[in-house]
Amino acid sequence: MVSLYLPLWPTERIRKKLGNAAPETPLALAGREGSRRVVMSADLAARKIGVTPGIPVAKAQALYPDLTIMDADPDGDRAGLEALALWFQRRIAPIVAVDASGGLPDGIVMDTTGTDHLHGGEPAMLDAVVRRLADSGFTAKVTIAGTWGAAHALARYGRGRIIIVPDGGIPDTLSNLPIEALRLPAAVIEGLRTLGISRIGKLAAMPRAPLTLRFGPELERRLDQAYGRIAEPILAVRPVDPVSVARNFAEPIGAAETIARYIGKLVPVLCEGLDARGDGIRLLDLLLHRLDSQTQTIRIATARPARDAKHLTRLLCEKIETIDPGYGIERMELVAVLAEPMEVRQRVSSLIEEEEADISGLIDTLANRVGGESLYRFAPVESDIPERSVCRVPALAPDDGATWPVGWPRPTRLLSRPEPVQAMAELPDQPPIFFIWRGIRHRVRCADGPERVFGEWWKGDTELTIARDYFRIEDTAGDRFWVFREGDGEHGETGSQRWFMHGLFA
Known part of the structure; x- marks a missing residue:
């Protein structure tokens, strides 16, 4: 389970809505608790001057007269979190919900079982989530654990x-951790602290019967949920009016062959619903609800909108081995999480014109095995700087018409980062006589160059004067390399005059 905590969501959402106006000005959101008007949320700048949630608005204004106070919008906050949950559902995992289990909604909960490997593993996935939110102006903390x-x-x-x-x-x-972390009612928290119990470890070690008798079953239920003794199902968000089909079973199923058979029955029904809308699948979830209230999921994605029942069935059945049926599956549900209009294509009618091969099925099969991010192609970018002149795009991304430079040959393999080499060469514009790269000495037999590349001055002052001189060189063993000198060989402001390896020719 992944819990995403957004501690400053209300104020950061308001700032983003207003265009981040005056971000250095402290901001607090106010609401009513009974007859009192209190601070419901405060940003970091406000908290630094002592304005915290729960204090009266009058006290907050006394602490900082220039404090910006706006009305809280809990409905808007929840709607924003639901939209964010749908975004995560389309990109991370099929089971995603707004986390309001602690009272007010303040985060997202996701069941990423079986999907984290598609995003480079748990650390890479969590880091990408936090960085993406930070780039959008939201503070986030994220934890992955065995239980919600x-x-x-x-x-x-x-x-x-x-x-x-x-x-x-x-x-x-x-x-x-403090007992407040268990999502207990305030009255229970107060009672436990009166007894001198402030940590979860101490609480978990105490006899259960007296605690249940005094505080009710909620205390032990939250403890059992945290430690994984009882299940805590997630009620996932759903897109507005999604196409979905479901099948309930009178007797639980668990055999792989049975699951595959019912997948083959549900997919054509789903495709009929998509056909009525003129849509095709881009993201499809298979939800398998077990007897123990756990949900197993299979997610497939397609490179293009598709509603070929046989193709979709094959993609789903390839992942049956990842399912743990437990004590049995009582309900199977197919949900079209993302559907897009199908492209209408003109079939070839000429006797001499060849029909373009459709490799989308192959792309779908490979992407669902190794992950969509692992399948891509390179596309040219308009830039003279070699490492900036290429980018990764989806395998079936449309051609934008950009082309590679034809005037100067480029290496078959471009290193992700230029690697320093030791070289001897005559200045200002002669190629190396020999160079040492990765501990191996290479004697140059012939060379072509220099090709001078200047910095892109419009991207920053540091690139106003820099220059590189590139050479295509061949050593005595017949290997060909692409090396450059940082600088023009005469003026120090153009670069360090050091040599670097940047690519290899076939």
Whole structure:
């Protein structure tokens, strides 16, 4: 389970809505608690001067007269979180919901079981989530753990921007957290602190019967959910009016062959619904609801809108081996998370014109095996700087008409970063006589160049004067390289005059 905590969501959402006007000015959002008007949320600048949620607005204005106070909008906050949850559902995992289990909605919860490998693993996935939100102006903390309760607690009370709890590590990580992390009612928290119980570890070690008798079953339920003793299902958000089909079973199923058979029955029905709308699948979720209230998921994506029942069935059935049916599956549901209008294509009618091969099926098969981000092609970018002249695009991205430079040959393999080499050459514009790269000495037999490349001055002052001189060189063993000198060989402001390896020719 992944818990994404957005501690400043209300104020940051307002700032983004207003265009980040005066970000250095403290901002607080006010609402009513009974007859009092209190601060409901405050940004970092406001908290630094002592304005925290819960204090009266009059006191906040006394602390800082220039404090900007606006009305809180809890409905707008929740609607924004639901939109964010739908965004994550389309890009990260099929089971995503707004997390309001602690009272007010303040984050997102996701079940990423079986999908994290599609995003480079758990650390890469969580880091990408936090960075993407930070780029959009939102502060975020994220935790992945075996249970929703543990992930929720650590995201809000743990230390660190990203926390990954290893298997079996929940008891140790929860033991030192305050009891407020268990999402208990305020009255229960107050009663426990009266008894001198302030940490989860101490609470978990106490006898259950007296606690249940005094505080009710909610206390033990939250403890069991955090430690994984009982399930805590997630009610996932759903797109507006999605195309979906479902099948309930009188007797639970679990065999792979049975699951495949019912997939083959549900997919054609789903495709009929899509056909009526003129849409095709781009993102399809198969939800398998087990008897123990757990949900297993399979997600497939397509490079182009598709509603070929056989193709979609094959993609889903390839992932059946990832399903754990547990004690049995009682409900199977197919949901078209993302559907787009189907492209209408003119079939070839000429006897001499050849029909373009459609490789979208192959792309879908490979992408669902290794992950969509691992399948791409290179496209040219208009830039004289070699490392900026190429980018990754989806395998079936349309051609934008850009072409590679034809005047100067480019290496077959371009290094992601130029690597320094030791070289001897005559200045200002002669190629190296020999060079040492990765500990191996190469003697140059012939060379062509220099090709001078200047910096892109419009991107920054540091590139106003820099220059590179590129050479295509061949050593005595017949290997060909692409090296450059940083600078023009005469003026120090153009570069360090050091040599670098940037590519290899076939």
